[in-house]
Amino acid sequence: MTTNQVKSENLNISSRKLWLAAIKPPIYSVAVIPILAGTAVAFAETRNFTPNICFTFLGSAILIIAWLNLSNDVFDADTGIDVNKAHSVVNLTGNQSLIFWLSNLCLLLGFCGIALICWWQKDWMVFNLILLCCALGYSYQGPPFRFGYLGLGEIICFFTFGPGAVSAAYYSQTHNFSLACWAVATLIGISTSIILFCSHFHQVEDDLAAGKRSPIVRLGTARGAKVLAILTISIYLGTTILSILGYLPQTTWLIFASLPIAFQLVNHVAQYHDSPQKVSNSKFIAVNLYLVSSTLLITGLVIS
Ligand SMILES: C/C(=C\COP(=O)(O)OP(=O)(O)O)CCC[C@H](C)CCC[C@H](C)CCCC(C)C
Ligand SMILES: O=C(O)C1=CC(=O)c2ccccc2C1=O
Numbered sequence: 001m002t003t004n005q006v007k008s009e010n011l012n013i014s015s016r017k018l019w020l021a022a023i024k025p026p027i028y029s030v031a032v033i034p035i036l037a038g039t040a041v042a043f044a045e046t047r048n049f050t051p052n053i054c055f056t057f058l059g060s061a062i063l064i065i066a067w068l069n070l071s072n073d074v075f076d077a078d079t080g081i082d083v084n085k086a087h088s089v090v091n092l093t094g095n096q097s098l099i100f101w102l103s104n105l106c107l108l109l110g111f112c113g114i115a116l117i118c119w120w121q122k123d124w125m126v127f128n129l130i131l132l133c134c135a136l137g138y139s140y141q142g143p144p145f146r147f148g149y150l151g152l153g154e155i156i157c158f159f160t161f162g163p164g165a166v167s168a169a170y171y172s173q174t175h176n177f178s179l180a181c182w183a184v185a186t187l188i189g190i191s192t193s194i195i196l197f198c199s200h201f202h203q204v205e206d207d208l209a210a211g212k213r214s215p216i217v218r219l220g221t222a223r224g225a226k227v228l229a230i231l232t233i234s235i236y237l238g239t240t241i242l243s244i245l246g247y248l249p250q251t252t253w254l255i256f257a258s259l260p261i262a263f264q265l266v267n268h269v270a271q272y273h274d275s276p277q278k279v280s281n282s283k284f285i286a287v288n289l290y291l292v293s294s295t296l297l298i299t300g301l302v303i304s
Contacts, residue, residue, distance in 0.1 A: 018087050019087075021087035027287065030192055032061070033291070033298075034061070034169060034185075035169040036054075036169075037169070037188050038167065039169050039172075040301040040302050041180050042169075042174045042181075044249065044301040044304050045178060049173065053117055053121075054173070056113050057117060057169055059113055060110045061165070063107070063110030064106070064110040066103070067103045067107035067134075068137050070099050070100075070102055070106065071103040071104075071142065072141050073089045073090045074090060074099050075141045075146075076088065076090075076141070077090040078143070079149075079212075081206060081210035083206075085206075111127075114126060117172055121175070125168075129164055129167065133161075136160050137160060140153050149211065149212045151217070153196050153214070153215075157196045158193045159189065161189055162187075162190070163189060165185075166181060166185035167181055167182070183247040184297065187235055188297075190235055191235055191289065194228065194286050195290055197224070197228060197231065197286075198265070198282040198283045198285070198286040199283040199286075200214040200215060200216040200217070201216055201221055201276070201279040201280075202277070204276070205276070221274045221279075225266075225269045228265070228269050229266045232262050236255065236259070236262070239256075240253075248300075248301075249304035251301070251303050252304070254299055255293050255300065258292040258293040261293075262293075265286055
């Protein structure tokens with residue numbers, strides 16, 4: 001291989017890495033888990049499962065998360081907060097309006113899927129719930145609200161990915177709501193918000209420069225690490241209390257098998273909270289905790 005061929009190979013690899021970081025495949029688990037969780041509670045309670053509803057919901061949720069992330073890069077390009085972010089789809093393509101319209105297309109297709117479910121069922125509750133979640137998602141990042149800049153992202157994240165998405169998936173299978181559904185939604189909401197919370201530790205400088213008062217900017221990284229520990233403990237404490245009160249089956253205690261990842265996350269952030277480069281992977285440990293703990297919770301529900 002000539003020197004030029006080696007250089008071009010290296011460029012290809014780093015460009016592939018940037019695109020992967022921009023598309024963020026692991027983040028798409030936040031589309032899959034709430035739908036499977038709501039469907040699993042429905043199955044645990046009724047022993048009924050309607051596959052076409054579940055798979056259409058999954059496809060729509062993935063499209064909605066694509067909208068959320070593409071439009072996040074579009075809106076962040078407007079505020080200038082992503083100037084140093086090489087893995088922004090807008091920075092990579094240099095075409096903000098193309099990404100804007102691509103994101104809108106994803107949203108439209110996602111809504112078509114949800115509308116199809118409601119049309120099959122002649123009941124528009126699920127559509128209204130997801131519309132509300134998307135409106136809140138827009139308010140996190142889009143003008144004139146940009147609530148994420150006020151530090152409200154984690155609260156919005158809790159309600160949309162927890163009670164909103166989980167109850168919509170449950171309702172799509174049962175045409176009802178239940179206490180177990182709200183119990184599982186609370187746990188999923190907390191673990192999703194932990195992902196967003198962790199994503200702010202390494203961005204304090206850029207956030208301050210762009211006037212974004214993320215929870216970590218407000219609390220400082222040291223106190224943020226303590227809040228993370230409390231949030232993480234609350235997943236396990238919550239599961240224990242909810243199952244003792246009878247809202248969840250005891251098989252959901254399977255979630256405790258994810259404790260090693262919880263320790264890894266809390267220790268990593270406690271140790272490196274003020275070192276942006278080292279703490280930057282905490283978001284991916286948080287996604288790992290989310291995936292493993294939610295899968296164990298869902299398994300516990302299905303085998304109950
Ligand atoms: C886009 C999100 C976070 C990225 O934030 P940030 O700009 O700080 O990160 P970068 O550094 O990567 O630019 C997530 C925001 C989530 C939002 C608060 C709530 C969204 C709700 C969804 C639309 C609900 C979808 C439900 C679905 C499962 C059907
Ligand atoms: O890019 C990100 O950092 C996130 C994207 C995203 O869609 C999401 C959804 C739910 C919780 C956290 C996050 C992110 O952190």
